Amino acid sequence: xxxxxxxxxxxxxxxxxxxxxxxxxxxxxxxxxxxxxxxxxxxxxxxxxxxxxxxxxxxxxxxxxxxxxxxxxxxxxxxxxxxxxxxxxxxxxxxxxxxxxxxxxxxxxxxxxxxxxxxxxxxxxxxxxxxxxxxxxxxxxxxxxxxxxxxxxxxxxxxxxxxxxxxxxxxxxxxxxxxxxxxxxxxxxxxxxxxxxxxxxxxxxxxxxxxxxxxxxxxxxxxxxxxxxxxxxxxxxxxxxxxxxxxxxxxxxxxxxxxxxxxxxxxxxxxxxxxxxxxxxxxxxxxxxxxxxxxxxxxxxxxxxxxxxxxxxxxxxxxxxxxxxxxxxxxxxxxxxxxxxxxxxxxxxxxxxxxxxxxxxxxxxxxxxxxxxxxxxxxxxxxxxxxxxxxxxxxxxxxxxxxxxxxxxxxxxxxxxxxxxxxxxxxxxxxxxxxxxxxxxxxxxxxxxxxxxxxxxxxxxxxxxxxxxxxxxxxxxxxxxxxxxxxxxxxxxxxxxxxxxxxxxxxxxxxxxxxxxxxxxxxxxxxxxxxxxxxxxxxxxxxxxxxxxxxxxxxxxxxxxxxxxxxxxxxxxxxxxxxxxxxxxxxxxxxxxxxxxxxxxxxxxxxxxxxxxxxxxxxxxxxxxxxxxxxxxxxxxxxxxxxxxxxxxxxxxxxxxxxxxxxxxxxxxxxxxxxxxxxxxxxxxxxxxxxxxxxxxxxxxxxxxxxxxxxxxxxxxxxxxxxxxxxx
Amino acid sequence: xxxxxxxxxxxxxxxxxxxxxxxxxxxxxxxxxxxxxxxxxxxxxxxxxxxxxxxxxxxxxxxxxxxxxxxx
Numbered sequence: 001x002x003x004x005x006x007x008x009x010x011x012x013x014x015x016x017x018x019x020x021x022x023x024x025x026x027x028x029x030x031x032x033x034x035x036x037x038x039x040x041x042x043x044x045x046x047x048x049x050x051x052x053x054x055x056x057x058x059x060x061x062x063x064x065x066x067x068x069x070x071x072x073x074x075x076x077x078x079x080x081x082x083x084x085x086x087x088x089x090x091x092x093x094x095x096x097x098x099x100x101x102x103x104x105x106x107x108x109x110x111x112x113x114x115x116x117x118x119x120x121x122x123x124x125x126x127x128x129x130x131x132x133x134x135x136x137x138x139x140x141x142x143x144x145x146x147x148x149x150x151x152x153x154x155x156x157x158x159x160x161x162x163x164x165x166x167x168x169x170x171x172x173x174x175x176x177x178x179x180x181x182x183x184x185x186x187x188x189x190x191x192x193x194x195x196x197x198x199x200x201x202x203x204x205x206x207x208x209x210x211x212x213x214x215x216x217x218x219x220x221x222x223x224x225x226x227x228x229x230x231x232x233x234x235x236x237x238x239x240x241x242x243x244x245x246x247x248x249x250x251x252x253x254x255x256x257x258x259x260x261x262x263x264x265x266x267x268x269x270x271x272x273x274x275x276x277x278x279x280x281x282x283x284x285x286x287x288x289x290x291x292x293x294x295x296x297x298x299x300x301x302x303x304x305x306x307x308x309x310x311x312x313x314x315x316x317x318x319x320x321x322x323x324x325x326x327x328x329x330x331x332x333x334x335x336x337x338x339x340x341x342x343x344x345x346x347x348x349x350x351x352x353x354x355x356x357x358x359x360x361x362x363x364x365x366x367x368x369x370x371x372x373x374x375x376x377x378x379x380x381x382x383x384x385x386x387x388x389x390x391x392x393x394x395x396x397x398x399x400x401x402x403x404x405x406x407x408x409x410x411x412x413x414x415x416x417x418x419x420x421x422x423x424x425x426x427x428x429x430x431x432x433x434x435x436x437x438x439x440x441x442x443x444x445x446x447x448x449x450x451x452x453x454x455x456x457x458x459x460x461x462x463x464x465x466x467x468x469x470x471x472x473x474x475x476x477x478x479x480x481x482x483x484x485x486x487x488x489x490x491x492x493x494x495x496x497x498x499x500x501x502x503x504x505x506x507x508x509x510x511x512x513x514x515x516x517x518x519x520x521x522x523x524x525x526x527x528x529x530x531x532x533x534x535x536x537x538x539x540x541x542x543x544x545x546x547x548x549x550x551x552x553x554x555x556x557x558x559x560x561x562x563x564x565x566x567x568x569x570x571x572x573x574x575x576x577x578x579x580x581x582x583x584x585x586x587x588x589x590x591x592x593x594x595x596x597x598x599x600x601x602x603x604x605x606x607x608x609x610x611x612x613x614x615x616x617x618x619x620x621x622x623x624x625x626x627x628x629x630x631x632x633x634x635x636x637x638x639x640x641x642x643x644x645x646x647x648x649x650x651x652x653x654x655x656x657x658x659x660x661x662x663x664x665x666x667x668x669x670x671x672x673x674x675x676x677x678x679x680x681x682x683x684x685x686x687x688x689x690x691x692x693x694x695x696x697x698x699x700x701x702x703x704x705x706x707x708x709x710x711x712x713x714x715x716x717x718x719x720x721x722x723x724x725x726x727x728x
Numbered sequence: 729x730x731x732x733x734x735x736x737x738x739x740x741x742x743x744x745x746x747x748x749x750x751x752x753x754x755x756x757x758x759x760x761x762x763x764x765x766x767x768x769x770x771x772x773x774x775x776x777x778x779x780x781x782x783x784x785x786x787x788x789x790x791x792x793x794x795x796x797x798x799x800x
Contacts (some may be wrong), residue, residue, distance in 0.1 A: 089756065093770075174792075280785050323738065359752070455795070459795040462795075462797070463797075463798060482764060485767040494795070497794075498795040498796070498797045499748070499796050499797060500747065500748040500794065500795075501745060501746070501747055501748070501752065501756075501789060501794050501795075501796040501797065502745070502746045502796065502797045502798075502799050503743075503744075503745050503777075503782060503785065503786055503789070503796045503797065503798045503799065504742070504743065504744050504745075504746070504799050504800075505743055505798065506741040506742070506800070507742050507744060507798060507799075508738060508739070508740055508741075508742070509738070509739035509742045509744075510736050510737075510738060510739075511736065511737040511738075511739060512734070512735075512736055513735055513736075517734050517735065517736070520734055521734050521736070524731070524734075529746070531746070531770065531771055531773075531774050532770075532771050535770070535771070537742075537744075537746075539799040539800060540800060541740065547733075548731075548733060548734060549733055549734050549735075549736045549738075550733040550734065550735045551736060551737070551738050552735045552736065552737050553737040554737070554738045554739075554740060555736070555737075555738070555739050556740045556741055557739065557740065557741050557742045557743065557779050558741045558779050558780070578737070579737075581740065582739060583739055583768070583770060583776060584767055584776060586772065587767075587768030587769060587776065588768065
């Protein structure tokens with residue numbers, strides 16, 4: 001499967017080559033006899049890469065620098081390398097032009113540039129001139145074949161033979177230290193994500209936490225050498241292994257990668273390949289966020305270990321001599337007079353130390369490679385450490401075919417009534433570390449480790465797919481004694497508590513026309529939780545067999561609410577289009593309206609606002625702005641006057657019933673004149689129309705008098721009761 | 729398919745909380761911060777959550793000391 005991914009990536013890369021370049025590469029790689037179309041030519045190239053016999057022939061045709069470089073990549077187990085690292089590796093092996101070796105491999109079709117999507121490449125030398133952070137890759141099938149060829153590495157310097165007691169005191173770590181530390185980090189990140197700055201550093205509080213946490217920074221039980229910033233190395237490794245990942249500038253915990261379910265050597269191999277991609281940590285200066293452009297350490301780590309792979313049997317090497325060899329030959333550390341231009345251009349921000357003690361390789365060997373079980377160590381003649389590859393290291397570097405056999409101790413833990421778990425490291429595996437990490441908190445790491453069962457950790461495990469049964473089963477399977485009853489009871493209580501509240505982030509809710517329809521759907525196998533007489537909930541929509549259903553309406557709740565309400569002319573009756581309405585609508589309506597009896601008609605349901613329903617809404621906080629907003633959202637219309645009246649009525653001042661008279665004049669000009677003439681202007685309350693004027697009953701005598709002065713006779717219409725008073 | 733298809737209205741991608749009992753639902757609604765993200769009460773035990781606010785709701789529930797089961 002992994003090879004398929006690489007093959008697909010290679011296909012994309014070859015498609016990015018200009019046709020001329022592709023034909024040049026194909027001529028070297030698969031030697032086509034005809035002028036094939038591009039697609040077919042690429043297929044033939046891919047077939048050649050997947051054919052061990054063809055790859056072996058092409059490897060034999062390569063010059064020695066190119067073949068050696070490919071062999072180094074093959075031994076590293078890491079198909080992706082920075083081009084700068086490859087150049088440095090080639091120079092360190094004695095090749096005067098490392099860049100040419102890389103270009104030769106590109107041209108031979110055995111190494112490929114890692115290109116950005118939609119980019120095109122015309123010539124390899126142009127691409128190589130583009131910068132200092134270019135990446136290249138080898139197809140894993142080719143990498144595997146290179147292991148058959150001797151990398152022509154020089155002899156390991158500083159070899160020694162142990163005599164006397166030294167021969168019998170070989171130190172080899174159990175390889176669990178870094179899996180354990182990563183598990184601790186995972187728990188800490190799961191509890192509180194780490195926040196990063198724009199410069200890829202951490203904010204002060206998190207940085208201090210990573211530099212002072214006793215579990216992440218304490219010395220291992222079997223410690224031969226200290227590492228700088230071990231807590232931040234754990235972060236870098238966890239990121240490279242995708243145990244944690246960056247989510248919008250925050251590092252959050254992911255799931256344990258599949259490598260944790262494999263054997264310990266496989267897990268260590270994945271950590272080794274992750275180490276070769278660390279950009280922001282090195283064994284000399286520790287944490288170097290954003291400063292290690294062109295980090296030379298990955299290539300140097302590889303060379304150091306492969307030199308150890310050249311040791312004859314029963315021989316050991318002095319780390320000092322090994323580091324001296326590297327410093328003298330690796331272009332990054334070479335003394336100034338030997339340093340070439342390409343070396344000077346890489347990693348300008350990194351300090352160069354050219355003494356074995358300070359160059360960072362002793363901590364790498366004794367602090368990291370030892371704890372990753374890549375090397376063994378013993379005390380040399382002068383009580384200084386000497387090292388050699390361990391069987392695990394030989395297998396990881398492709399120098400041994402078989403994984404070293406391991407002894408398993410499945411019963412390796414003890415659960416105590418105080419909810420503490422004591423774990424003996426001999427029986428730990430990456431898988432067990434991952435399982436325990438999910439439901440218990442690591443308290444101490446040492447020859448024996450302790451964990452604590454807590455409600456929060458058990459809850460986290462349940463959330464990530466574990467169950468009460470699976471937790472108890474893990475404890476029972478690996479415990480030397482039965483799990484104490486109070487512990488099982490506590491686990492059960494915590495598990496049950498979780499069942500009190502269920503949150504469905506994106507459920508599918510079925511609204512049936514009748515209870516009978518819902519029962520029928522359940523009988524046909526709808527995997528639903530019933531919420532009411534007509535409502536059923538399905539947590540995962542993909543579990544629904546839609547062949548049983550006819551959808552009369554669909555609403556997606558991630559989309560904005562639809563306008564599904566029509567307002568009838570009375571302004572208080574609302575007609576709901578049931579095909580477009582949603583569940584929120586019914587709950588919203590229930591706050592201020594009541595269902596109109598008569599049932600649904602033409603898939604419409606009617607609600608009505610009444611003084612009582614609106615009053616109830618007011619009691620719950622309903623006000624005019626809220627109702628106005630609701631009307632706009634749901635109907636696309638403004639709040640009707642009638643509805644507004646129902647809501648705002650109680651806030652209105654008291655209505656005043658007044659006796660007033662309407663003066664009707666003969667024409668509009670007279671009305672205008674009366675409205676303008678100062679003598680009558682003050683007696684006119686309001687102009688009601690062209691010839692109609694409102695006057696107060698009390699002003700009638702004054703008005704009559706003014707009209708008489710104008711020669712206009714005022715005639716009063718009698719009231720129906722004929723009581724002589726003007727009609728209202 | 730011999731049987732007639734059942735007419736149904738489908739509400740997709742609904743976010744909701746289902747509690748063990750109605751009293752617990754009342755308790756959740758009484759939390760002011762949580763109530764802001766709850767847009768309605770479907771039944772006594774089922775609360776509708778504002779779209780896109782599930783993560784915040786789960787965090788608030790955890791702050792309240794609950795251990796909600798997130799069902800996907």
